[in-house]
Amino acid sequence: MRLFLGQRAWVLQRLTALVQLFLLALGAATLLIAPPLAYERWYALATSTHGAVLIVVFFATLALHGWIGVRDIALDYVHPPFLRLAVLTVVGVILFAIVIRVVLTMAAHFAGGA
Amino acid sequence: MRTSAGAAPKFLNLLQIRFPIGAIASIGHRISGVLLVLSLPLLALALDRSLRGEAEFAALRDLVSAPWRAALLVLFVWAATHHLLAGIRHLLMDAGIGSGLPQARTSAWAAIVAAAAVALIAAARWLS
Amino acid sequence: MRLSIYRFNPESDLKPHMQDYELAPEADDKKLLDALMRLKTIDDSLSFRRSCREGVCGSDAMNINGRNGLACLTPLAGLKEPVVLRPLPGFPVIRDLIVDMTQFFAHYHSIKPYLINDTAPPERERLQSPAEREKLNGLYECILCACCSSFCPSFWWNPDKFIGPAGLLQAYRFISDSRDTATAERLAYLDDVYRLFRCRTIMNCTEVCPKGLSPSHAIERIRQALVRESS
Ligand code: HEM
Ligand code: HEM
Ligand code: SF4
Ligand code: SF4
Ligand code: FES
Numbered sequence: 001m002r003l004f005l006g007q008r009a010w011v012l013q014r015l016t017a018l019v020q021l022f023l024l025a026l027g028a029a030t031l032l033i034a035p036p037l038a039y040e041r042w043y044a045l046a047t048s049t050h051g052a053v054l055i056v057v058f059f060a061t062l063a064l065h066g067w068i069g070v071r072d073i074a075l076d077y078v079h080p081p082f083l084r085l086a087v088l089t090v091v092g093v094i095l096f097a098i099v100i101r102v103v104l105t106m107a108a109h110f111a112g113g114a
Numbered sequence: 115m116r117t118s119a120g121a122a123p124k125f126l127n128l129l130q131i132r133f134p135i136g137a138i139a140s141i142g143h144r145i146s147g148v149l150l151v152l153s154l155p156l157l158a159l160a161l162d163r164s165l166r167g168e169a170e171f172a173a174l175r176d177l178v179s180a181p182w183r184a185a186l187l188v189l190f191v192w193a194a195t196h197h198l199l200a201g202i203r204h205l206l207m208d209a210g211i212g213s214g215l216p217q218a219r220t221s222a223w224a225a226i227v228a229a230a231a232v233a234l235i236a237a238a239r240w241l242s
Numbered sequence: 243m244r245l246s247i248y249r250f251n252p253e254s255d256l257k258p259h260m261q262d263y264e265l266a267p268e269a270d271d272k273k274l275l276d277a278l279m280r281l282k283t284i285d286d287s288l289s290f291r292r293s294c295r296e297g298v299c300g301s302d303a304m305n306i307n308g309r310n311g312l313a314c315l316t317p318l319a320g321l322k323e324p325v326v327l328r329p330l331p332g333f334p335v336i337r338d339l340i341v342d343m344t345q346f347f348a349h350y351h352s353i354k355p356y357l358i359n360d361t362a363p364p365e366r367e368r369l370q371s372p373a374e375r376e377k378l379n380g381l382y383e384c385i386l387c388a389c390c391s392s393f394c395p396s397f398w399w400n401p402d403k404f405i406g407p408a409g410l411l412q413a414y415r416f417i418s419d420s421r422d423t424a425t426a427e428r429l430a431y432l433d434d435v436y437r438l439f440r441c442r443t444i445m446n447c448t449e450v451c452p453k454g455l456s457p458s459h460a461i462e463r464i465r466q467a468l469v470r471e472s473s
Pocket of ligand 5: 292
């Protein structure tokens, strides 16, 4: 099953970690420039094109990174093939649903503009 | 005599094995990774609430009013800090930076202590 | 000195148990192996492997006070008492401190631990420059004692599929060899979730290697070589 590729998963886990590291640094910098974060400012930031796209990217990479991590854990501790498939499917579906949920949230509030 | 592998006992009592500090940092990274995955649905819901209006946004700030929620938040703060620091340590070591044993031991200690300190500060603020 | 030793006799025991010993070491008993040899004159049913008694053959690896090491290289001075001795973690126990190494060596053989080079051999040997030879330092010294693989959590969970630190160090020894021409095939074999990618850089292997080698560093280099290969 090519689901269990070696190097590609390892590289993806590192790349998604780097993306998150960058986004977290960006978020921290935004907070540091003008604390504390008030509702109006947060809403304007989050619903701008930049903000909305970055938030979706953040959750999508989080889900991918988390799925690879859970897959690694299942490969170590969950050995019966059926149980392993069940765990990976359930976690995969839930993570996917989370990303869809975030996309819907951002779409509902999307304001456009920079 | 050779016993078949199925019949032979194995010694693998984790409580009787002395783990080096790197192993502690590593299992902490794994536990914190699982906690972060578990918190993802809540994070997505919090994002949704934060955009629903002034009152909902303010309600999120009030998360720590109930002690059990504050305790969960402290756990989340530990998990996020430990995973972040241990994750950065991993990325550097994969690139060949600090992957020698003495440096790796030091960085493992540093990640564990720093995450514990941040969690303690959070606990002191929210739980007292 | 006091010792507490894991005992299991497949002919009479259903389960292993710990047995306590009191021993008065003599003046020239310097290493743990000396004490074990003396213990054997008192209780000849006690079983362990040993040969070279100087850290060369790799046969007396065991778990000493919770950490893997060679009895022959472990000084008696400074050992916390009672000295608790158990067989290598995660390996099937044949008897007392003797474990079954079949799977460990099967992993070693799987990485083709020999030079592969189909080009016509030169008149004399295949020469290496001092710089090329230098790359084998820290790799060729491995004595296959299994201290590392048996201390690796990833190996505990998948001993049948993960090659383990010892085998991977050897794989890298041949990948680094300027005389070997099978580097691409070797890397392709290792690019697998189980064989190489179960390693989580815990570094337990490097912590316990009695020869001071660093399997985790070899694994890091293999991963980097794979990334270079595919980019
Ligand atoms: C800046 C943020 C993050 C960084 C730098 C980071 C880094 C890493 C790295 C490098 C690994 C691989 C470690 C290994 O091979 O053992 C990893 C594993 C993992 N990460 Fe993250 N991560 C981050 C955020 C997250 C988040 C937010 C989650 C949760 C959704 C998460 C969940 C996991 C899980 C479950 C694993 C698997 C642990 C294991 O294999 O033992 N990570 N992380
Ligand atoms: C009938 C004659 C001999 C027999 C049966 C014999 C047998 C052996 C054996 C069984 C070993 C151990 C090999 C190993 O497992 O490492 C050994 C090692 C050795 N022998 Fe001999 N040997 C003989 C003659 C010699 C002679 C004449 C010399 C020197 C001039 C010599 C020098 C050595 C050395 C230096 C080693 C150690 C090699 C090492 O470091 O492993 N042997 N011999
Ligand atoms: S790398 Fe070290 S611990 Fe592992 S088998 Fe070789 S000598 Fe023993
Ligand atoms: S670094 Fe890799 S091979 Fe070494 S003990 Fe850790 S998981 Fe095992
Ligand atoms: S007896 Fe040979 S390595 Fe210890």
